[in-house]
Amino acid sequence: MTGIFITASGTEVGKTYVTAAMIRGVLLKGGSPRALKPIITGFSPETMMTSDSAILLNTLGQIPCIETIGIISPWRFGPPLSPDMAAAFEGEEINHRAVIAHSLGGLEDTAKTTLIEGIGGVMVPLNKTTTVLDWIEALKIPAILVVGSYLGTISHTLTAINALKSRDIPINGIVISESEESPVPPELTKTSILNFTLDINVLTLKRGQPDDETCILLSDLITLD
Ligand SMILES: Nc1ncnc2c1ncn2[C@@H]1O[C@H](COP(=O)(O)OP(=O)(O)OP(=O)(O)O)[C@@H](O)[C@H]1O
Numbered sequence: 001m002t003g004i005f006i007t008a009s010g011t012e013v014g015k016t017y018v019t020a021a022m023i024r025g026v027l028l029k030g031g032s033p034r035a036l037k038p039i040i041t042g043f044s045p046e047t048m049m050t051s052d053s054a055i056l057l058n059t060l061g062q063i064p065c066i067e068t069i070g071i072i073s074p075w076r077f078g079p080p081l082s083p084d085m086a087a088a089f090e091g092e093e094i095n096h097r098a099v100i101a102h103s104l105g106g107l108e109d110t111a112k113t114t115l116i117e118g119i120g121g122v123m124v125p126l127n128k129t130t131t132v133l134d135w136i137e138a139l140k141i142p143a144i145l146v147v148g149s150y151l152g153t154i155s156h157t158l159t160a161i162n163a164l165k166s167r168d169i170p171i172n173g174i175v176i177s178e179s180e181e182s183p184v185p186p187e188l189t190k191t192s193i194l195n196f197t198l199d200i201n202v203l204t205l206k207r208g209q210p211d212d213e214t215c216i217l218l219s220d221l222i223t224l225d
């Protein structure tokens, strides 16, 4: 199976942005991508057309509606909070085994390249006992770590790398998605991160829509050995 898990050093750093760019890259290379965003918080029927799930479906050329969003995002919660809290506010608890089973189901079609967008950062709790890290580990697929270029990102990034490595999760690449408030060009952040992670590919992504070449470069990370 060809699958990749897109995780991050935190929320709002660019997972959906990078996942969409990778989908475009796969399409440009003639592949057949599919995407899952199994858990989404801050979701409401009024704003669903701008949700992560809708962005991914649009990029795949599928029309977002409650049915198509329901298939790729079965766990949807209204409060814009971490999944454990958002579920608790709605009187629910996320069954992480069901989440893992849903993702594995998405990975079954070996003819497709499946991109799974996580939620928040690598150690966001899904419930009282499990975090995103347990979810990625169970899937046995590599991860892409999306990070920002804001002040403080280097420590967040190195901490996230350590967490992934502690579970032997292969990191196919780190993508530095330029933050709105960036004290230095992302290339400088890359240089600093590389001092500590020589064994990992690090790509930088400028603000704005990535061009075709960049999308292809990003998608090449999916099948990296
Ligand atoms: N390189 C970039 N250029 C321009 N805008 C960007 C870039 N990266 C992210 N953004 C914007 O920043 C915001 C957050 O990005 P995005 O939604 O991809 O983050 P996320 O990690 O998926 O967040 P969440 O944790 O909510 O899923 C979005 O409005 C997105 O369009």
Ligand SMILES: [Mg+2]
Pocket (backbone or CB within 6 Å): 015, 016, 017, 052, 117
């Ligand atoms: Mg997102």
